[in-house]
Structures are given as C-alpha cells and as structure tokens.
Amino acid sequence: MAQTLLAPSVLAADFANLQRDVTMVNKSQADWFHIDIMDGVFVPNISFGMPVLKAIGTHAEKPLDVHLMIVDPDRYIKTFADLGAAVLTVHYEACTHLHRSLQAIKQHGMKAGVALNPHTPVELLQDVLGDLDLVCLMSVNPGFGGQKFIEQTYDKVRRLANMREQSQSDFLIEIDGGVTSDNAAALKEAGADVLVAGSFVFRSQDPTQTIASLKDLTR
Ligand code: DX5
Ligand code: ZN
Numbered sequence: 001m002a003q004t005l006l007a008p009s010v011l012a013a014d015f016a017n018l019q020r021d022v023t024m025v026n027k028s029q030a031d032w033f034h035i036d037i038m039d040g041v042f043v044p045n046i047s048f049g050m051p052v053l054k055a056i057g058t059h060a061e062k063p064l065d066v067h068l069m070i071v072d073p074d075r076y077i078k079t080f081a082d083l084g085a086a087v088l089t090v091h092y093e094a095c096t097h098l099h100r101s102l103q104a105i106k107q108h109g110m111k112a113g114v115a116l117n118p119h120t121p122v123e124l125l126q127d128v129l130g131d132l133d134l135v136c137l138m139s140v141n142p143g144f145g146g147q148k149f150i151e152q153t154y155d156k157v158r159r160l161a162n163m164r165e166q167s168q169s170d171f172l173i174e175i176d177g178g179v180t181s182d183n184a185a186a187l188k189e190a191g192a193d194v195l196v197a198g199s200f201v202f203r204s205q206d207p208t209q210t211i212a213s214l215k216d217l218t219r
Contacts, residue, residue: 002193003215003218003219004184004188004192004193004194004195004215004218004219005031005032005172005193005194005195006029006030006031006032006194006195006197006211006214006215006218007030007031007032007033007034007065007174007194007195007196007197008025008028008030008033008034008196008197008198008201008202008207008211009034009035009036009145009176009196009197009198009201009202010022010033010034010035010036010056010198011034011036011047011145011198012145012146012198012199012201012202012203013202014202015048015052018052018055018056019055019059021202021207022056022059022060023059024207024208025060025062025211026059026060026061026062027208028207028208028211028212029211029212029215030062030211030215031062031063031194032062032063032064032065032086032087032194033056033060033062033063033064033065034065034067034176034196034198035053035056035064035065035066035067035085036067036069036145037049037053037066037067037068037069037070038069038070038142038143039069039070039071041070041071042069042070042071042091042093042094042142043069043142043143044143045143045144047069050079050083053066053080053083054083057083057084063086063087064083064084064085064086064087065085065086065087065089065113065174065194065196066080066083066085066087066088066089067089067113067115067136067176067196068080068088068089068090068091068094069091069094069115069142069143070094071094072094073090073091073094073095073101074095074097074100074101074104077101077104077105077108078108080110081108081109081110085110086110086111087110087111087112087113087133087134088105088108088110088111088112088113089112089113089114089115089134089136089174090102090105090113090114090115091114091115091116091117091142092114092115092116092117092120092124092125093116093117093120095114098114098128099128099131102114102128102131102132103131106133111133111134112131112132112133112134113132113133113134113135113136113174114128114132114134114135114136115135115136115137115138115142115176116135116136116137116138116156117138117141117142118138118139118140118141118150118152118153121156122135122137122156122159122160122163123159123163125160125163126163126167129163129164129167129169129171130167130169132169132171133171133172134171134172134173134174134194135160135171135172135173135174136174136175136176136196137153137156137157137160137173137174137175137176138176138177139153139175139176139177139178139179140176140177140178141177142176142177145198145199146198146199146203147177147178148178149177149178149179149180149183150177150178153175153187154186154187154190157173157175157187157190157191157192158190158191160173160191161173161190161191164191172193172194173191173192173193173194174192174193174194174195174196175187175192175194175195175196176196177196179195179196179197179200179214180197180200181200181213181214181217184197184214184217184218185217185218187218188217188218195214195218197214200214201214
C-alpha cells in the first residue's frame with residue numbers, strides 16, 4: 001500500500017509567525033499544507049481568507065490542500081485556482097449541484113475533493129465516485145481545531161474504501177479532525193490515504209519531530 005500522506009493544518013499554526021511555521025512544514029516530512037477556509041455561515045467560526053492564503057502560497061513549497069467550509073463555494077473556484085490551490089475540497093452539505101461544482105474545480109486545473117460532515121453517510125457519494133479525486137471524511141464537526149476524534153469515522157473509512165474498490169475508482173480518502181499518534185496507524189489500516197493534523201502537530205514541543213513520528217506510524 002502507498003505511503004500515507006500527511007497534511008498539517010495551518011489553522012493551528014502561529015499566525016504571528018506564519019512564515020516560520022510554513023518554512024517548518026517545507027523542511028519537514030509533511031506532504032501537503034491543509035488550509036481551512038471558514039465563512040462563519042457554513043460553520044460557526046471564521047478562519048482566514050484570500051490575503052492570508054496568498055501569503056502562505058508565497059512561501060509554501062508543497063501542494064496546497066484547500067478545505068472550503070463555506071456556503072456557495074462555486075463563487076470562489078476561480079479565485080482559489082488563481083491562489084494556487086492544488087486540491088479544492090467543497091462540502092457535500094454546501095453544494096446543491098455537487099456534480100457541477102466538481103467539474104468546475106477540475107476545469108480550473110485543480111483536484112476535486114468533497115468533504116462529508118460526521119453525520120453524512122458515505123453512500124450519498126455513490127453516483128459521483130468516478131468524478132472525485134479526494135473524499136475528506138470529517139472526524140470532528142467542522143469549525144474548530146483541537147476537538148476529539150469521532151470513533152464512528154473508522155466505519156465510514158472502511159465503507160468508503162469498499163465503495164472505491166467496488167467501483168474501481170481511485171480517489172484519495174482524507175481524514176480531518178482529531179488525528180493524533182493514537183489513531184494514525186489505525187486510520188491507515190482502515191483505508192485512509194491522507195491524514196490532516198492541526199493541533200497535534202503545531203501544539204507539540206517539536207512539530208518537525210511530531211510530523212516525522214506520524215509519518216513513521218503510517219509507513
Ligand atoms: C476543522 C478543520 C480541521 C482542523 C483540524 O474544521 O477542518 O482541518 O484544522 O484540527 P485538529 O487536527 O486540531 O483537529
Ligand atoms: Zn480541514
């Protein structure tokens with residue numbers, strides 16, 4: 001099985017030292033930057049927007065994995081492409097015309113992802129499996145870092161991995177929220193390909209070493 005990708009979530013970085021933290025990720029074994037965009041409507045929190053993403057992009061040397069927790073994301077697909085997003089993930093719950101949104105993301109040269117809230121069953125994706133590059137399973141309720149991992153996620157990963165096999169599609173399965181050294185290996189075992197980790201990385205004594213240890217656990 002391929003190595004699991006690790007995407008530190010910049011939401012947990014020190015915004016007063018953003019360049020330092022971006023450089024740390026560049027030099028670490030991390031694979032992607034996970035960027036959480038929140039609008040205060042889809043989720044009860046506002047994170048940061050385009051100027052901050054632009055600043056991150058100026059220094060980042062690894063792909064930007066942008067997770068939109070916003071209503072009506074179609075309005076900003078071109079903007080995020082221009083800002084250098086490699087993967088653009090929209091929420092299933094925020095897209096009335098998900099199929100159209102996914103095509104628009106790909107037409108703008110990005111990988112298309114869809115995120116599911118903890119209560120949203122993976123089976124709802126059955127008819128777009130072939131259109132997806134990534135499925136992000138939220139393992140906490142979106143809006144905040146530092147929350148407790150929801151154990152039901154393991155079952156969702158296994159069901160989704162099974163659907164992927166049955167349909168012979170090849171999207172990546174990403175897990176977002178509450179990822180730590182306690183669950184990383186089990187998530188990989190269940191079928192996860194990308195692990196997002198925010199507070200576990202940035203709140204640790206030695207983030208570079210924490211990233212290395214998460215990579216080790218998922219080899
Ligand atoms: C939550 C965000 C996550 C968050 C993860 O709404 O989508 O990406 O930054 O943070 P931790 O790893 O602290 O749960
Ligand atoms: Zn996220």
